[in-house]
Structures are given as structure tokens and as C-alpha cells.
Amino acid sequence: MSFTSTLPANIAKFTYPVSVERLELVVSRMRWVEPKTYVVASDINLFIDFVEVSYMLLKYFYKVLNIKKGLVIPELENLLDMLYKSMGKLKKVYAGDIVYPDHHNSIAECLLIIRRAQSVLGKAVEEAL
Numbered sequence: 001m002s003f004t005s006t007l008p009a010n011i012a013k014f015t016y017p018v019s020v021e022r023l024e025l026v027v028s029r030m031r032w033v034e035p036k037t038y039v040v041a042s043d044i045n046l047f048i049d050f051v052e053v054s055y056m057l058l059k060y061f062y063k064v065l066n067i068k069k070g071l072v073i074p075e076l077e078n079l080l081d082m083l084y085k086s087m088g089k090l091k092k093v094y095a096g097d098i099v100y101p102d103h104h105n106s107i108a109e110c111l112l113i114i115r116r117a118q119s120v121l122g123k124a125v126e127e128a129l
Contacts, residue, residue, distance in 0.1 A: 018056040026050050041093045044103060048090045051110040055083055058117050065121075069128045076124070079117040086110045 026049045033039050059080060065071050089106040093099055 018053055018060065020057065023050070023053045023057060026053055039099060041095050041097060044093045044099055044107070047107045047111075048092060051083075051087060051090065051107065051114065054114045055080070055087060058083075058114070058121060061121060065124060065128065071124055071128060073120060073124050076117060076120045079113055079120060083110060083113045083117065086113060 026046055029042075030046050030050075031043065033043060058076075062073065062076055062080070065073075086106065086109050089102075090110065091103065091106075093103065
């Protein structure tokens with residue numbers, strides 16, 4: 001089964017319950033943590049929200065590109081599959097939880113995949129235009 005055949009049907013209609021504005025909202029709620037300041041649960045959870053929204057946006061933009069231009073980008077499909085699997089390691093934290101290196105490293109792994117996927121998608125868009 002190909003990646004594009006597993007996307008929700010509403011993507012094909014170009015209506016999707018996530019937007020760049022949603023991503024901007026998540027980022028606007030993030031805060032800079034100064035030295036000697038506690039990292040709180042919402043700091044970690046906002047990064048997880050960022051990863052989830054980024055994943056949905058990447059899937060959406062790829063689907064639109066696939067439908068409008070007929071492009072199939074195996075490298076991007078691989079990256080999105082990797083990202084989805086890596087997202088399975090993410091765990092929201094709550095007040096009083098200890099944030100372990102695994103929490104941090106799982107988020108960092110997802111962010112690295114997102115960066116690569118954005119690059120691949122960006123190049124495909126440039127070539128398609």
C-alpha cells in the first residue's frame with residue numbers, strides 16, 4: 001500500500017483540519033527557558049504539538065502536490081513514514097513528571113526528520129513550478 005493511499009479522504013478534497021496558522025499558534029505559545037528556570041510540562045508538550053501539526057501539514061502539502069502535479073516523491077514518503085514511527089515514541093508529560101533524555105531525544109529525532117522532509121518537499125515544489 002502506498003503512502004498516498006493511506007491519507008484521510010478529506011485531504012483529496014483540499015480541506016484539512018490543520019493549517020499554517022495552527023503551527024504558528026503552537027510556536028507562539030512556546031517560551032524561552034532561561035538558565036535556572038524550570039522546564040515545565042507545557043514546554044515539552046508544545047514541542048510534541050509542533051511535531052504533530054508539522055506532520056499533518058507535510059502530509060497535506062504532499063497530497064496537494066501529488067494531486068495537482070502528479071508528483072510521487074518516494075524519499076518524502078519514506079521520511080513521512082519514519083516521522084510517523086518516531087512520533088510513536090513521543091509521550092506527553094504532566095506536572096511533576098521527570099523529563100528523561102529519551103523524551104528530549106525522541107523530539108529531536110522528529111525535528112530532524114521534519115527538517116529533511118521540508119527540504120525534500122521544498123525542492124519538489126521549486127522543480128514543479
